[in-house]
Amino acid sequence: MLNIVIFGAPGSGKGTQSARLVEKYGLNHISTGDVLRAEIKNGTELGKTAKGYIDNGQLIPDALMIDILASVFDSFKDSKGVIFDGFPRTIAQAEALKTMLAERNQEVSVMLDLEVPEEELMTRLIKRGQESGRADDNEETIKKRLVVYHSQTAPLIDWYKKDGKYSHIKGVGTMDGIFADICAVIDKL
Ligand code: AP5
Ligand code: MG
Numbered sequence: 001m002l003n004i005v006i007f008g009a010p011g012s013g014k015g016t017q018s019a020r021l022v023e024k025y026g027l028n029h030i031s032t033g034d035v036l037r038a039e040i041k042n043g044t045e046l047g048k049t050a051k052g053y054i055d056n057g058q059l060i061p062d063a064l065m066i067d068i069l070a071s072v073f074d075s076f077k078d079s080k081g082v083i084f085d086g087f088p089r090t091i092a093q094a095e096a097l098k099t100m101l102a103e104r105n106q107e108v109s110v111m112l113d114l115e116v117p118e119e120e121l122m123t124r125l126i127k128r129g130q131e132s133g134r135a136d137d138n139e140e141t142i143k144k145r146l147v148v149y150h151s152q153t154a155p156l157i158d159w160y161k162k163d164g165k166y167s168h169i170k171g172v173g174t175m176d177g178i179f180a181d182i183c184a185v186i187d188k189l
Pocket of ligand 1: 008009010011012013014015016017032033034036053054055057058059060061065085086087088089093124125128136145171172173174175178
């Protein structure tokens, strides 16, 4: 099974490239952000809890996120592989993912780090906020998300380098060009 972690700051293109990977490789996709937004839309208890964090650009507590991740993962039957989009976001989540996969005789195949300069991230997210109105795509919340990314999530780059799974992807350029670079990495696995 291919277990691909697609990693990067807010707006780096994780969702965009995941959709292409799903289509090309027939993988299942877990976007923890999409899962939480669906819960908010459905007005569930989890959604109510999540909304407070998301609107403030903060992370949902690890224990909660890890439980959700495992239950979505186990809902896939006869999967060819899974793309983890937006998870892990903390060292605790990365360790939990490693344990969860090991318990199922699996492991992360590769971590793809989409690197995009901050100015470009800001431009993309403000534009999306104007077009689609995602509640956390406003300048103030985007800035908080970037601070959280640098303090809590970026340390995973070294963590995955030490784990031997890290792969750098230049996240600026055309969506097709970036996708081709990603496929070149996956096809070598
Ligand atoms: P999440 O939904 O994961 O949001 P995010 O990480 O902030 O990232 P985005 O989804 O905004 O960006 P993306 O990298 O997917 O880029 P996209 O392809 O959309 O998380 C939201 C919140 O949920 C978090 O803040 C947190 O509160 C909570 N949460 C989620 N997971 C959690 C976890 N594991 N633990 C705790 N809390 C969690 O692209 C962005 C835009 O750019 C699009 O408009 C796109 O069209 C455009 N674009 C893409 N590629 C290009 C390109 N090459 N050139 C130009 N434009 C491009
Ligand atoms: Mg996304």
